[in-house]
Amino acid sequence: RAKANGKNCFHFFTPSLERIAQHRLQMETELRRAIEQDQLELYYQPKVFLQSDPRGARTGQLHSFEALLRWQRPDGSFVSPESFIHIAEEAGMISQIGQMVVEKACHQARQWLNEGYESNISINLSPRQFLIPGFHEDIVDTIRSYGIPSAMISVEITESLLMQDLVSARGVLEYFRAHDVFVYLDDFGSGFSSLNYLKTLPVDAIKIDRTFVRDLSTSSADRAIANTIITLGKQLNKLIVAEGIETVEQANFLIDSGCDLAQGYFYGRPVNGESARHYFQLSPTLPAATSPLAKPGA
Numbered sequence: 607r608a609k610a611n612g613k614n615c616f617h618f619f620t621p622s623l624e625r626i627a628q629h630r631l632q633m634e635t636e637l638r639r640a641i642e643q644d645q646l647e648l649y650y651q652p653k654v655f656l657q658s659d660p661r662g663a664r665t666g667q668l669h670s671f672e673a674l675l676r677w678q679r680p681d682g683s684f685v686s687p688e689s690f691i692h693i694a695e696e697a698g699m700i701s702q703i704g705q706m707v708v709e710k711a712c713h714q715a716r717q718w719l720n721e722g723y724e725s726n727i728s729i730n731l732s733p734r735q736f737l738i739p740g741f742h743e744d745i746v747d748t749i750r751s752y753g754i755p756s757a758m759i760s761v762e763i764t765e766s767l768l769m770q771d772l773v774s775a776r777g778v779l780e781y782f783r784a785h786d787v788f789v790y791l792d793d794f795g796s797g798f799s800s801l802n803y804l805k806t807l808p809v810d811a812i813k814i815d816r817t818f819v820r821d822l823s824t825s826s827a828d829r830a831i832a833n834t835i836i837t838l839g840k841q842l843n844k845l846i847v848a849e850g851i852e853t854v855e856q857a858n859f860l861i862d863s864g865c866d867l868a869q870g871y872f873y874g875r876p877v878n879g880e881s882a883r884h885y886f887q888l889s890p891t892l893p894a895a896t897s898p899l900a901k902p903g904a
């Protein structure tokens with residue numbers, strides 16, 4: 607294509623492609639070093655109850671955590687997982703990172719348990735991990751090796767074209783279910799075949815993608831989509847989680863719609879393990895949305 611556009615285009619594209627490749631290689635090298643030097647860290651973001659629940663949960667109370675990977679470079683800058691997970695996948699490092707993530711999450715769960723806090727932590731799985739034979743058994747073995755109940759760790763999977771092999775994906779998820787590892791279907795609605803995934807895969811919970819939550823106050827289409835996902839999910843007996851709640855209006859809408867759990871900056875940002883401890887203390891007074899429907903007993 608560049609040729610058809612004339613000779614000058616080569617001068618324009620070539621250095622830039624080189625730069626991209628170089629930058630990529632540099633990131634890969636840095637990432638490898640960061641893994642070796644243990645510079646990757648898990649942050650924890652709370653998921654909270656939106657509905658009061660028969661076991662005594664109150665709106666805004668801590669339900670569990672999601673572990674989110676953070677890479678801070680020596681110069682202090684953060685690299686987004688959206689970009690470095692991608693590099694890790696292509697450079698064949700995802701197996702190592704996946705193993706590190708489950709170990710760090712188990713270590714944290716173990717530490718909290720020792721302090722008397724029992725809380726579930728969900729870890730994100732890359733679709734590429736499904737291509738690694740036995741990765742699900744490794745996860746369960748690792749959880750066991752930390753001496754914590756396997757129900758303390760759950761997994762979040764995304765619908766992805768990489769997971770085209772629904773038969774083996776199903777087997778993996780059934781294995782998790784048989785070992786009490788709860789499965790969230792992440793970013794629901796943003797992919798290509800959501801309903802097929804929902805029909806085929808034994809998942810326990812659905813996370814409504816943030817893009818449908820963002821404009822709830824202004825978009826009647828997004829309100830309709832959110833309501834429909836919640837109704838559908840409930841009929842299929844799934845727990846429904848909404849991601850990316852930033853405002854009280856979004857929270858109130860989701861409470862009134864019957865959504866079970868929420869996650870977002872409104873309820874709490876991802877923080878390191880040390881700071882996440884505060885969420886245990888603060889959980890009963892996290893900002894609860896003020897819908898009258900949400901008040902226990904109202």
Ligand code: C2E
Pocket residue numbers: 651673674675686687688691707729730731732762792793849850851852869870871872876
């Ligand atoms: P995700 O699993 O869908 O995680 C939710 C993302 O939304 C996180 O971004 C979180 O920080 C962000 N978020 C949470 N609440 C809000 C909010 O109220 N507003 C906005 N604007 N954003 C919010 P993060 O941490 O940058 O992670 C991005 C993605 O990277 C994750 O999406 C997940 O797919 C992937 N990822 C993160 N950690 C891991 C990991 O340990 N392993 C793998 N394989 N993927 C990971």
Ligand code: MG
Pocket residue numbers: 672730762792
């Ligand atoms: Mg997730």
Ligand code: MG
Pocket residue numbers: 792793813815849
């Ligand atoms: Mg998500």
Ligand code: MG
Pocket residue numbers: 793
């Ligand atoms: Mg995502």
